[in-house]
Amino acid sequence: MGVYIPVGPQHPIHPEAILLKLKVEGEQVVDADVDSSFVHRGIEKALEHKTWLQGLYLVERVCGICNVAHSTCYTLNVENLLGVEAPTRAQYLRLVVEELARIHSHMLWLGLLAHLIGFQSLFMLVFRDREKVLDLMEELTGNRITTAYNVVGGVRRDIDPALEHRVRSTLEELRGRVKRYRKLIEEDPSVRARTVNVGILERSEAEELHAVGPVARASGIKYDVRADDPYLVHDEVPFNVVTLETCDAWGRAMVRVEEVLESIDMIMYSLDHIPSGPIRKRVPPVFKVPPGEGIARVEAPRGELFHYAKSDGSERPYRYRMRTPTLANLAALVYMLRRGDRAVYVADVPVIFGSIDPCICCTARVFVLDERGSRVLNLEDLGRSRGR
Amino acid sequence: MSCLALLFEWLDRKFVAKLQNRVGPKYTGPFGMLQPLADLVKLLSKEDIIPEGTKTFLFNICPVAAVLLLFIANSFVPTVHVEGVLKAEGDLIIILVIITLYLLTIYMAGSAAPSRYSLMGAARAAVMLLGFELPLMFSSLSVGFAAGGFELSKIVAKQFERPFIAGPHLIGFAIFLIAAQAELEKIPFDIPEAETEIVSGWLVELSSWRLAFFRFSKDLELVLLSGLATALYLGGPIGPVIPGLEVLLYPLYFLAKSISVLFLLSLLSTLFARIRLDQFIRLCWRYLIPLTLAYFLAMMWVV
Numbered sequence: 177m178g179v180y181i182p183v184g185p186q187h188p189i190h191p192e193a194i195l196l197k198l199k200v201e202g203e204q205v206v207d208a209d210v211d212s213s214f215v216h217r218g219i220e221k222a223l224e225h226k227t228w229l230q231g232l233y234l235v236e237r238v239c240g241i242c243n244v245a246h247s248t249c250y251t252l253n254v255e256n257l258l259g260v261e262a263p264t265r266a267q268y269l270r271l272v273v274e275e276l277a278r279i280h281s282h283m284l285w286l287g288l289l290a291h292l293i294g295f296q297s298l299f300m301l302v303f304r305d306r307e308k309v310l311d312l313m314e315e316l317t318g319n320r321i322t323t324a325y326n327v328v329g330g331v332r333r334d335i336d337p338a339l340e341h342r343v344r345s346t347l348e349e350l351r352g353r354v355k356r357y358r359k360l361i362e363e364d365p366s367v368r369a370r371t372v373n374v375g376i377l378e379r380s381e382a383e384e385l386h387a388v389g390p391v392a393r394a395s396g397i398k399y400d401v402r403a404d405d406p407y408l409v410h411d412e413v414p415f416n417v418v419t420l421e422t423c424d425a426w427g428r429a430m431v432r433v434e435e436v437l438e439s440i441d442m443i444m445y446s447l448d449h450i451p452s453g454p455i456r457k458r459v460p461p462v463f464k465v466p467p468g469e470g471i472a473r474v475e476a477p478r479g480e481l482f483h484y485a486k487s488d489g490s491e492r493p494y495r496y497r498m499r500t501p502t503l504a505n506l507a508a509l510v511y512m513l514r515r516g517d518r519a520v521y522v523a524d525v526p527v528i529f530g531s532i533d534p535c536i537c538c539t540a541r542v543f544v545l546d547e548r549g550s551r552v553l554n555l556e557d558l559g560r561s562r563g564r
Numbered sequence: 565m566s567c568l569a570l571l572f573e574w575l576d577r578k579f580v581a582k583l584q585n586r587v588g589p590k591y592t593g594p595f596g597m598l599q600p601l602a603d604l605v606k607l608l609s610k611e612d613i614i615p616e617g618t619k620t621f622l623f624n625i626c627p628v629a630a631v632l633l634l635f636i637a638n639s640f641v642p643t644v645h646v647e648g649v650l651k652a653e654g655d656l657i658i659i660l661v662i663i664t665l666y667l668l669t670i671y672m673a674g675s676a677a678p679s680r681y682s683l684m685g686a687a688r689a690a691v692m693l694l695g696f697e698l699p700l701m702f703s704s705l706s707v708g709f710a711a712g713g714f715e716l717s718k719i720v721a722k723q724f725e726r727p728f729i730a731g732p733h734l735i736g737f738a739i740f741l742i743a744a745q746a747e748l749e750k751i752p753f754d755i756p757e758a759e760t761e762i763v764s765g766w767l768v769e770l771s772s773w774r775l776a777f778f779r780f781s782k783d784l785e786l787v788l789l790s791g792l793a794t795a796l797y798l799g800g801p802i803g804p805v806i807p808g809l810e811v812l813l814y815p816l817y818f819l820a821k822s823i824s825v826l827f828l829l830s831l832l833s834t835l836f837a838r839i840r841l842d843q844f845i846r847l848c849w850r851y852l853i854p855l856t857l858a859y860f861l862a863m864m865w866v867v
Contacts, residue, residue, distance in 0.1 A: 181680050188763055203688075203841055294751050294758065294838025300584035366752055366836040369843055522684070523761050523840040 192536035205520040208513035223496040239538040244277035245476035247326040249483045253472035266330035267408045268450040275439040280309040281477035282432040292526040293370040330456030358433045371426035375512045375528035387508040389479020393419045394427035401475035425531040478533045500538040569783035573600040583834045607776035617678035626673035627777035634784035637662040641791035642800045644815045647717040654714040674766025685765020689756035695848030699856040700743035703736045706863040707796045720800035737797040744789040752836035790825035
């Protein structure tokens with residue numbers, strides 16, 4: 177028994193194309209599968225045809241919301257390979273923008289959660305406050321969303337005292353608002369009714385499924401790239417890794433809201449301690465990178481972002497590979513949807529789905545299956561079949 | 565009545581928008597008052613789509629039936645005078661029956677379409693009926709018992725002598741409001757429409773005039789329920805009058821009272837998140853229905 181209900185690829189649950197295949201009995205989900213291969217854009221392949229500098233602008237467009245994380249990761253990776261280090265002031269500025277992007281992403285997520293559980297008022301209010309962050313972003317970098325702030329060797333714009341003052345006052349205002357939202361999530365009975373004990377992911381399960389970011393931290397795993405493998409100046413700027421043991425969607429919401437408050441503190445601290453100096457080391461527009469491999473890890477708003485680069489000494493990458501946090505969390509999502517020991521209602525699906533903060537456009541992957549031999553074809557196989 | 569329905573939708577939208585720090589309808593007509601009408605006309609002009617495998621007869625008859633039923637029910641509600649446009653022995657019961665029948669049209673329209681989303685929405689609507697039907701009926705019937713008759717005119721007239729809102733009827737009013745919220749499928753009880761779960765539920769396959777009719781019937785229901793609450797608990801259109809000016813003042817009183825009820829309903833819808841179906845049923849059977857029955861028995865005892 178049971179009916180298949182397709183959630184997606186076009187569904188109000190998410191603006192992006194993803195398909196959740198749910199098997200439903202009455203109001204309960206008994207089986208689930210996920211298909212995220214609708215929007216594959218071939219960016220990794222495209223990167224091999226761009227110069228290292230052009231690649232930066234392409235990488236920024238992997239994901240709209242975490243574009244800062246991607247460009248930070250990319251520039252770190254390339255700088256590492258080149259043996260260039262950005263000036264300290266630039267690193268502080270990168271951190272400020274990175275944390276600002278985190279605030280913006282988490283608030284967007286909070287609004288979406290409110291929308292998913294049908295709390296329209298909260299959605300409207302959170303999005304109103306998120307506008308302030310976007311305005312700050314525009315003043316700091318010149319763009320609201322796709323910032324194009326990081327360049328290889330530093331950042332594009334400096335911050336002046338007037339702007340610094342505006343950043344401070346806006347963030348102070350925001351801090352009060354976010355505290356109110358935190359109180360609301362903690363206490364509002366209807367929000368609690370929809371999120372507490374929904375989408376349970378125990379600590380051991382989260383470890384086994386390699387969950388990352390707020391999903392892992394809400395299951396009690398104290399893992400944050402900023403703390404465990406500090407990049408930029410994260411070893412100088414103090415902050416707490418927020419963890420909770422609730423293992424549910426409510427915990428994920430609380431972790432994200434707490435992280436917004438942490439990020440506000442971090443930005444304040446950075447503005448206090450930012451050293452003066454240059455913001456950029458000049459690197460020629462077309463440069464060759466010495467042969468070798470490199471990785472970079474960044475804590476994107478959604479979790480650990482991993483970039484791998486291989487250079488053959490030319491002005492273009494030989495191979496560039498990314499692992500985005502949503503890709504890492506998809507396994508946990510499917511597990512949460514189809515776990516047999518707890519009833520999952522159809523009404524819980526948006527909450528569970530939303531609780532991993534999915535970003536599909538950076539997640540879509542393609543692999544080609546040879547049905548006769550039932551194995552996954554690799555790049556060489558594909559090249560061979562094309563040549564045939 | 566139609567104007568009233570559109571006006572109420574506009575008020576609802578505008579008020580909710582204010583509460584959510586938005587502006588709401590603005591451009592069509594003065595203060596955007598004509599926006600609901602414009603929406604309706606636009607929907608009527610849309611392409612008419614009947615999905616393959618639909619039970620066409622039900623699909624066509626339900627929207628018409630919904631609007632007609634609510635027009636009839638609305639005619640019983642006293643608006644400009646102690647009596648409504650129509651009057652019958654026990655018209656309160658007729659209205660309650662019509663409200664149930666209206667839900668039946670929703671259920672049938674939802675299950676006539678082949679989509680799984682609309683089927684789930686229809687099933688949810690039917691299950692919800694189990695939860696809020698009793699509170700809605702008993703809270704209104706209690707008033708009838710207290711007034712010694714089930715005619716709205718009689719109930720309203722009775723309130724000349726003794727205003728009902730005082731004392732235990734406040735509980736009845738609260739129960740009625742909650743049940744009305746569920747009946748109207750407004751947040752937190754918009755479970756059958758749940759956009760992010762089942763894509764508008766039973767509405768999903770409706771298009772063009774069918775959607776327009778159902779949307780309009782929702783507005784009519786808004787008028788009906790706030791009018792009914794006004795008649796039952798707030799004394800209908802009566803109030804202090806200067807002799808000779810009743811014709812002018814009664815409609816104004818009615819408007820003022822029913823609009824305050826509407827604002828209460830809108831306020832409720834901005835305060836909460838949507839709850840789950842099982843949570844709704846639990847809420848109803850654990851708290852709402854026992855409370856309703858206690859209130860009902862108390863009323864019987866007092867009478």
